[in-house]
Amino acid sequence: MPGYIRLTLRFSDDPDAAIEQILLRELGNVERPRVLDAGCGSLCHVRFPGEPFVVGIDISPEQLEKNTDVDEKILGDVETHPLEPNSYDAVVCWDTVEHLNRPERAIANFAQALKPSGLLIIATTNPYSLKGLLTKFTPHSFHVWVYRRLFGDPNAGKPGFAPFPTTLRRSIAPGAMRRLAAEHGLEAAFLAVIRGGQLETLSRKKPALGALYKGVAVLLKVLSLGAYDGTYTDTRAVFKKRGDR
Numbered sequence: 711m712p713g714y715i716r717l718t719l720r721f722s723d724d725p726d727a728a729i730e731q732i733l734l735r736e737l738g739n740v741e742r743p744r745v746l747d748a749g750c751g752s753l754c755h756v757r758f759p760g761e762p763f764v765v766g767i768d769i770s771p772e773q774l775e776k777n778t779d780v781d782e783k784i785l786g787d788v789e790t791h792p793l794e795p796n797s798y799d800a801v802v803c804w805d806t807v808e809h810l811n812r813p814e815r816a817i818a819n820f821a822q823a824l825k826p827s828g829l830l831i832i833a834t835t836n837p838y839s840l841k842g843l844l845t846k847f848t849p850h851s852f853h854v855w856v857y858r859r860l861f862g863d864p865n866a867g868k869p870g871f872a873p874f875p876t877t878l879r880r881s882i883a884p885g886a887m888r889r890l891a892a893e894h895g896l897e898a899a900f901l902a903v904i905r906g907g908q909l910e911t912l913s914r915k916k917p918a919l920g921a922l923y924k925g926v927a928v929l930l931k932v933l934s935l936g937a938y939d940g941t942y943t944d945t946r947a948v949f950k951k952r953g954d955r
Contacts, residue, residue: 725902725946729831732899732948733800734759736829740955743799748788748820749806752776752870756802756831765798767791772870789815793823800829807882808835808845809874814881814890821894826953830896832887833946836903837878840927840940846878860916884945896949906944 733756737743743762747754750766751773766780767788774783784791788803789812801820807813820830835842845853853873857866865871881890888898913920927940 725900725904728900728902729946729948730757733757733829733831736827736899736950737799740799744797746793746798746801746820746823747780748801748803748816749809750774750777750780750802751805754779754802755804755833758800762800770870770874776870788819789813791819793819795822796825798823798828799825800831802831804831804833806834807832808837808876808878810879811877813877813879817887817890817896818894821891821896821951824896824951825955826951827955828951829899830891830949830951831947832949833944834882835876835878835906836943836945837880837883838940839903839943840923840930841906841908841943842878843940845876850875860912860919862915882945884947887945887947888949891947891949895952897952898947899950900946900948902946903942904944904946905941909941909943 738759740760743758743760745758745762745764747764747766750768751770754764764780765782765784766774766777767784767786768774769785769787771785774785777783788806789810801824803816803820807816810816817830824830835845837843837846850873853876854867857863857873866873880886884901884903888901891898909920909923912923924941931939
């Protein structure tokens with residue numbers, strides 16, 4: 711296990727199942743959970759028990775237009791849009807905080823919008839992974855090239871299509887994010903780093919580049935005497951707001 715996160719979280723092979731179990735336990739008896747999908751994009755990534763009422767907020771009108779999963783749409787910035795306090799049973803923020811200039815403001819906004827015992831679900835890139843470091847220190851034009859040339863996405867970089875500009879602030883690193891959440895009354899119910907699927911996609915489409923990436927990751931692990939494993943690319947987290955429902 712990488713030393714820089716040894717004390718902050720666990721590794722998980724099936725985070726989606728773990729998250730679904732938490733949602734069922736915490737929201738299974740809520741008749742119609744009110745959910746905010748923050749940075750909702752064009753589709754929802756999390757399945758909730760029952761028949762949730764889902765409000766989607768996104769800064770991209772193109773992405774919002776394509777989203778048919780939400781019941782209500784808000785065109786706005788998750789950092790600054792005035793969300794109604796104590797109004798949501800859950801907030802989902804999937805592949806969004808890595809794109810924000812000030813993710814701390816967004817998490818504070820989500821926390822105040824949650825009802826007591828409400829859940830904040832976050833999926834993001836681990837900024838200290840090899841993928842995270844490569845993404846952070848290369849220009850957006852390179853990311854567009856990767857999506858087009860390596861992943862075969864002809865729409866990459868067009869309005870409303872990934873990849874979107876990234877910031878990958880240190881505050882979204884797993885341990886830092888847990889501390890930030892705690893400052894806003896949120897306790898970690900689940901926090902794990904995982905190996906995301908992009909490396910497998912790269913290895914399948916471009917075997918030589920996939921092998922090079924894995925080789926660099928192995929070399930860094932050896933040089934760090936096992937303290938750094940850059941292949942754990944993504945973070946999954948569920949935070950619960952203090953208080954009784």
